Amino acid sequence: MAGGRIRARIRRSHLYTFACNRSPPTTDDENDPANGCSRIVHCNNPDIHDKKPLKYCSNYISTTKYNIITFLPKAIFEQFRRVANLYFLLAAILSLTPVSPFSPVSMIAPLAFVVGLSMAKEAHEDWRRFIQDMKVNLRKANVHIKDGEWGLKPWKTLRVGDVVKVEKDNFFPADLLLLSSSYEDGICYVETMNLDGETNLKVKRSLETTLPLDDDHTFKDFTATIKCEDPNPNLYTFVGNLEYDRQTYPIDPSQILLRDSKLRNTAYVYGVIIFTGFDSKVMQNSTKSPSKRSRIEKQMDKIIYILFSLLLFISCISSIGFIVKTEKDLPHWWYLRVPDSEGLYDPSRPVKSGFYHLITALILYGYLIPISLYVSIEVVKVLQALFINQDLHMYDEETGTPAQARTSNLNEELGQVDTILSDKTGTLTCNQMDFLKSSIAGTAYGTRASDVELAAAKQIAKDFGGQSQSGTPNSWHKSGPDFGEEEIELETVVTSTHEDERKPAIKGFSFEDSRLMHGNWLKEPNADVILLFFRILSVCHTAIPEQNEETGTFTYEAESPDEGAFLVAAREFGFEFCRRTQSSIIVCEKYPSPVEREYKVLNLLDFTSKRKRMSVIVRDEDGQILLFCKGADSIIFDRLSRNGRMYEESTTKHLNEYGEAGLRTLALAYKKLDEDKYHAWNEEFAKAKATISGDREGMLERLSDTIERDLILVGATAVEDKLQKGVPQCIDKLAQAGLKLWVLTGDKMETAINIGFACSLLRQGMKQICIAATNSDALVQNSKQAVKENILNQITNGTQMIKLEKDPHAAFALIIDGKTLSYALEDDMKHQFLNLAIECASVICCRVSPKQKALVTRLVKEGTGKITLAIGDGANDVGMIQEADIGVGISGCEGMQAVMSSDFAIAQFRFLERLLVVHGHWCYKRIAQMICYFFYKNIAFGLTIFYFEAFAGFSGQSVYVDWYMILFNVVLTSLPVISLGVFEQDVDSEVCLQFPALYQQGPKNLFFDWYRIFGWMGNGFYTSVIVFFLNIVIFYDQAFRSGGQTADMIAMGTIMFTCVIWAVNCQIALTMSHFTWIQHVFVWGSIAFWYLFLLIYGLLPNALDMNAYNILIEILGPAPIYWSTTLLVTVVCIMPYLAHISFQRSFNPLDHHVIQEIKYYKKDIKDQHMWKRERSKARQETKIGLTARVDAKMRQLKGRLQKKYSSMSNSGVTQQT
DSSP states (O other), X not given: OGGGEEOOOOOGGGGOSSSOOOOOOBOOGGGOTTTTOOEEEEETOGGGGGSTTTOOXXXXXXXXXXXXXTHHHHHHHHHTTSHHHHHHHHHHHHTTSTTOSSOHHHHHHHHHHHHHHHHHHHHHHHHHHHHHHHHHHTOEEEEEEETXXXXXXXXXXXXTTOEEEEETTOBOSSEEEEEEESSTTOEEEEEOHHHHSOOXXXXXXXXXXXXXXXXXXXXXXXXXXXXXXXXXXXSSOOOEEEEETTEEEEEOGGGEEOTTOEEESOSEEEEEEEEOGGGSHHHHTOOOOXXXXXXXXXXXXXXXXXXXXXXXHHHHXXXXXXXXXXXXXXXXXXXXXXXXXXXXXXTTSHHHHHHHHHHHHHHHGGGGSOHXXXXXXXXXXXXXXXXXXXXXXXXXXTXXXXXXXXXXXXXXXXXXXXXXXXXXXXXXXXXXXXXXEEEETTEEEOOOOOHHHHHHHHHHHHHHHHHHHHTSOHHHHHTOSSTTHHHHHHHSOOOXXXXXXXXXXXXXXXXXXXXXXXXXXXXXXXXXXXXXHHHHHHHSSOOEEEEETTTOOEEEEOSSHHHHHHHHHHHHTTEEEEEXXXXXXXXXXXXXXXXXXXXXXXXXXXXXXXXXXEEEEEEOTTSOEEEEEEEOHHHHHHTBOGGGOTTHHHHHHHHHHHHHTTOEEEEEEEEEEOHHHHHHHHHHHXXXXXXXXXXXXXXXHHHHHHHSOSBEEEEEEEEEEEEOTTHHHHHHXXXXXXXXXXXXXXXXXXXXXXXXXXXXXXXXXOEEEEEOOOOHHHHHHSOHHXXXXXXXXXXXXXXXXXXXXXXXXXXXXXXXXXXXXXXXXXXXXXXXXHHHHHHSSEEEEESOOHHHHHHHHHHHHHHHOSEEEEEESSGGGHHHHHHSSEEEEEOSSSOSHHXXXXXXXXXXXXXXXXXXXIIIHHHHHHHHHHHHHHHHXXXXXXXXXXXXXXHTTSOOOOSSOHHHHHHIIIXXXXXXXXXXXXXXXXXXXXXXXXXXXXXXGTTTTTTSSHHHHHHHHHHHHHHHHIIIIIHHHHHTTOBOSTXXXXXXXXXXXXXXXXXXXXXXXXXXXXXXXXXOHHHHHHHHHHHHHHHHHHHHHTTSTHHHHTTOTTIIIIIITTOHHHHHHHHHHHHHHHHHHHHHHHHHHHHSOOHHHHHHHHHHTTHHHHOHHHHHHHHHHSSOOOSSHHHHHHHHHHXXXXXXXHHHHHHHHHHHHHHHO
C-alpha cells in the first residue's frame, strides 16, 4: 500500500453514541427540514443549473482588488482620493490655458509620473494575488462526465450537480454532499484547519441509502434531487433533504464536506456539489479585499487641506493686490502696452484680470503642495519593505521562508498598533501535543519542564540575579548563609540540565522519569493503580492504529491530538494499542510479562463540548465489566464515589501545578460494573439510541450521566500543546511594549484556556470572567430577548467587579464563546461588551466563526479608534486579516489563503516582535519625520515666491529660474529626504528590543501630532522669512561685485535659492540621529550638485537669454558677500531648531534621547548596573506575559521571605529577652 500503511476496514458508526446514528427515511412533508428552502440541486445533471431560473454561480474565485475592466477606473480613483493629486490634476488642466505661469509639460509630466508609478505598484501587488488565485482555480478534480466515465477538470469549471471523486490528502473543490467513501459504512475523516483552525479530525458520514455508490461505474444512472438552504456563512449548520429512490432523507451537517477542508485517512470519497465558488460557505465567510490607507496618510490629507487653504489665502491676497495695481497703476505704465490681446491685463476690467491672476497664483504657489511627497513616500516605503524582506532575523531556516511585506502602504502602521487579534492553532501553536507529566495515585511523575516553566525560570533567575546585587534587602542575606537562595531554588525550575533544549526523540512523547519507564513502575508502591492508569490510556479512545509495513511500528489516527498523544505515551510505557475490530480493542502489554489482551467494547460514550468527558465500557478477559472514563477534572471529581477520592487532594494540587505550567490536563477514573445492573442500564440505553423523538439526545445524556457516577480516581495527565518557538517570549515583549492581545479561535473553551495559560495570557491568580449563554435546552424554551438580558447581566456584573477591585496587581481575563458572542456583537450590546473587554488584561474568544472573527476585529477597530493588527494562518482568518488595519499571515503552514490576503507575511509568530518593535518603530518615525520635513522645506521654499511676487507688485513673476524650481524637488532635496526615510534610526535594533517601551511613541503618535506638525510648518515659515527678507536687506541697494554692480533678479533669485538649499539640507542633517556614508553623500552631495549645476548652467547658451551666463564663475563666485550671506542666513535659519533640541535634550528628554546619550558615552558597557536599571524601567506595566507571571511569583516569594524573616527576627528578640 502507498506509504507502507495498513488500515483495517471497520464500521466506525458502531462506536459512536451521539453523532453517528442514521436518520431513517421519511415521506412526511411536515417533518421535511428543507421546507421553504429555495435551492434545488439536480445531482449528476449539472447542465440544468446553467439555465434560468436556477443559474448558479461558477466555481471560479478571485481575491484580487481589480480586474481588467475595473483596474483603470478603480486605480485612478484610488490615486485621486489623495487631495494633492486632485489639486495637481486641476493645475495640469489649467496649465493648458494662457493663465499658466509654467509650460504644460512641466505640470503634466510630474503628475503622470507620480500617478503612473503608484498605479504600477498597485498592479504588481494585485497581479501576485491573481497568480495565487489561478493556482487554486486550475487545480484538477476528478469529475463524472457521463455514462460512468470520469475525467480531470479544473476547479473553476466545476458546476452545481457535478459528482466528484476526492482522494486522500486533497482539498474539497466546493461544498459537497458526501455520498460514499472507501469505508464500507461511508465514514470519512476531514481536517477543517482552514475553516475553523482546528487540527483534530472531524468524522463525516454519508446517508445509508447512498452507500452502494462506492465505485466509478455505479454513477452511470445515478439521479437524485437535493432541496436545501440558500448560501449562507454558517459553517456548523445545514438544512436540507435528499430525494432519492422515491424517498426523502434529511441531510445534516455531518454529511456536508466544505470547500478548503481536506480529506484525511480515507482513500477516497464521492460527493455531489451543492455550493460552488462564492456560494460556498468558506467564501461566504470571506470579505472583499479592502483598500487600506494608513492613519498618517489620512492625516497627511488634512495637512494638505491646511496648505491648500493657505495657498488659496495667499492667492486671494495676491489677486486683490493685482486688482489694485491693475486699476490704479497699470494705466500709467504705458510701456507695458496694456490691455494685452488675451485680456489678462486690462485696466478697464480689473476684476476679470484679477480672476485670471487668481488662477495664475494658484499654479505659481503650487510649490506649497508637495507633489513629490507622494512619490518619495512610495519610494521610501518600497525600500523599507525591501529591508523587511531581507531581515535575516525574520528568516525561518526550517522552512526557508523569509518575511514578506506584501504591501508597502502600511509600513508606518506597524509602529502604531494598539491591539493584536490572533488566531490560535497554527499561529500560536505548532499543532503538536506532547505527553509531558502525569499524576498517578497521588504521586507526580515527569521531571521535564514545559516550555513555559523553562522561560519563567530563566526570567526569575535573571531577575533575582539582578536583585541580589542591588535590590534584595541585605538582611535577607545576613539571616543565614543559604537563606533566600534556598527559597529561590525551591521556587525555581532548575534549567541548567535543559539548556541544550533537547527535542523529543518521539513525536508526541516528551515524558522523562525513570520511575515509570522500562517497566520500573512495577517497583512503585501503587503498581496496581499505575497498571490501571496505563490501561485506561490504551483503551479509552476512538482512534484507529496504522502499522508501517517497513518498521512494524504503530501510529494512530485520532479525532483529537490529545488522544493521539495518550496512545503514543501508552505505547512507550509498554501498553501498545495494536488492533481494533468491529467490537474489540487489542492491546499488547509488555509488563509484567508480554501478553496480548483483548477488551470487548460494549459501549462508547463519546466526548462532546457539553459533556467534557468520554467513557468506554469494556469487558476484560476475566469477564469483568469496566467503565473507563477521562475528562475535565471538575467533571470527573463531581462523579467520584466516597471511596474513590483517596488521591483527590494530591491530584488537585498536581493539576494546579500543571495548569500553572501551561499544560492541558485530564483526569482519569474507572468503575467496576455489576453484570445485572449493566444489562438493565444497557437495555434502556439501546431503547434511547433507537428512538427518533426530538428528546433523543437528552435521553442519551441522562442515561450516560447515570452510569458515569461513583467513579474511582486513578490519576491525571498533563499534555503540552506545543507552542511555536519563542511565542511566550514574544507575547511578553509585546506586552512590555504596551500592546494588548486578543485570541480568537475556533477551538473549544477548555483548549483555548489551556493555551492561554501556556502563552502566559492567563496565569494562576488571574480572575476569569466567563461570559456564556444559557445551555441549549434553555435556549429552546427562553426567548431571544431573555438570553440577551442574561448575557448583558453577565457583562454588567463583570464590569462592576473590575471597578470594585482594590488590589492594584489584580488582573482580569475575559473568556467568551461564539454562541454568546453572536449576541454580544449586536448593536444594542456590543459597546458594553467592548468596554468590558478593554478593561481586561487578556481576551479569549472561543468557538468563533470566520465571520465573527472579522466582526470582532471591526468592533475593536471602530470602537477604540486605534490601530488593530490581525494575525492568522488559515482561510478562516482571512476575514479578520482583511478587516484589521494591518493583516499578517503566517506562511509556511498548510494553505496560503491567509498569506494571500495579508499585508505582511512571516513564518513564525515570534517574528512579529521584531516586525513591530523594530521595523514598526523605525518606519513610523522615519515616515513621520520625513513628511514633517517635506512640508517644512516646501513652505520654506514656496513662501519666498509669494514674498517676491508681492515685492514685485503682484505681477505673477517668479524670482527663480524655471530650472531651479524643477530641480528643487526632483534632485536637490529629494535624495536627502529619501535617505531619512530609509536609513534613519533613533536607536539600533538591539536597543529597540531591550527597551520595548520605546514602541509606545508610535501609538501615542508623538512624532506626527498636530503640535509637531505645526511646529515644523512654523519652522518653514520662519525659514522663508529669513531667507527672503535677510537677503533683501543685504542686497537691495548693495553693490556686491567688484565692478560696483548691484544684484539683478537672476542674481537675487540664485542667492536666495542657494540659501534655501543650504538651510533645508542642514536642517535635515540636524534631524538625523544615525548617519551612514549614504546619508552624507546625499545631503552634502545635494549641496555640491547645486554648485555643479550652476557651473554647467552658466555655460549653456540659454543662460544668455536669462542673463545668467557664467553666473557662478563671474557673478556670484568672486563676491565674498555671496558666501558670507549664505553662511549667515543658514545659521540664522537653523538656530531655533538647534535651540529647541538642545533645550529638550537637557530639560525634557524623550526616552530615545536618554538611550542615545548612554550609548554615546558607552555607559551600557562601563556601567552595566545603570543599563539594567534603565532597561527594567523601559517596559510598560503589564498583567500578561512571562514578566507578569514572574512578577506575581516574585511578589508571592518576597512575601513569604519577608514573613519568614519577620518570624526569625521576632524569635531572636524573644530569645534575647
